Structures are given as C-alpha cells and as structure tokens.
Amino acid sequence: MINLVKPHPCLSCGACCAFFRVSFHWSETNAESHAVPIALTTQINPYMNAMNGTDQAKPSCVALKGIVGESTLCSIYEQRPDCCRTFMASFEDGTRNESCDKARLSKGLTELQRSDFL
Ligand code: SF4
Numbered sequence: 762m763i764n765l766v767k768p769h770p771c772l773s774c775g776a777c778c779a780f781f782r783v784s785f786h787w788s789e790t791n792a793e794s795h796a797v798p799i800a801l802t803t804q805i806n807p808y809m810n811a812m813n814g815t816d817q818a819k820p821s822c823v824a825l826k827g828i829v830g831e832s833t834l835c836s837i838y839e840q841r842p843d844c845c846r847t848f849m850a851s852f853e854d855g856t857r858n859e860s861c862d863k864a865r866l867s868k869g870l871t872e873l874q875r876s877d878f879l
C-alpha cells in the first residue's frame with residue numbers, strides 16, 4: 762500500500778505573506794547570520810521594521826516567490842522574522858488560526874480544515 766503524505770498547505774498558499782503588514786523589532790535585522798536581511802526591510806517607527814512590500818495598501822512581501830494560491834515559497838526561509846516562524850496554518854497545531862483563515866479567504870481560498878493535516 763502506498764503511503765501518500767499530503768503536502769503542507771502553505772506550499773500552495775502564501776496568502777498571509779500577501780495580506781498582513783509583517784513587522785518586527787528592529788533587532789531581528791541585527792548582524793547575526795540568521796538575521797532578517799535589513800535591505801529587505803523598512804523602518805516604520807523607532808522600534809519596528811517591516812518587510813518591504815507589506816507596509817502598503819495591497820501588501821505582498823518582497824521575499825515571497827511564486828503565485829499565491831498555487832505554489833509559493835519564502836526566499837529567506839532560514840532568515841524569516843519570528844512573526845513568520847510562529848504564524849501557524851489553521852489546524853497545524855490542532856487549533857484554528859483565524860488570521861490564516863482571513864488571509865486565505867481574501868485570496869479566494871477556502872479555510873483549512875483539520876483534515877488537511879490528517
Ligand atoms: S495563510 Fe495559512 S495556509 Fe496560507 S501560507 Fe499563511 S499560514 Fe499557510
């Protein structure tokens with residue numbers, strides 16, 4: 762019997778990267794090897810930077826590659842900010858993430874269900 766493993770739904774989504782302002786403490790861009798590349802960010806106040814492309818009326822992160830809703834990837838995956846690392850797809854940890862749902866619905870995608878991770 763073939764064991765078919767479902768691909769992670771984020772790989773064919775990317776909606777949250779093209780919906781929210783992605784902002785974080787400026788220190789996440791600071792020097793260390795895994796820091797967010799500062800050239801891809803903009804300072805938005807004395808404490809916070811945002812990913813370029815996300816602090817605008819129609820956000821789309823500069824690091825997002827591919828087509829939302831079809832096939833996407835984060836081109837700075839190992840260096841992405843903490844807010845991206847901790848943002849869970851709905852039911853990835855067994856609970857619904859209403860922000861994931863909101864982003865997906867805005868792109869014409871359906872909300873994820875528990876069965877997407879079974
Ligand atoms: S909106 Fe949800 S499913 Fe889509 S990429 Fe973001 S976390 Fe993943």
Ligand code: SF4
Binds near residue numbers: 812
């Ligand atoms: S840094 Fe990567 S994970 Fe974060 S919003 Fe941009 S493309 Fe998405």
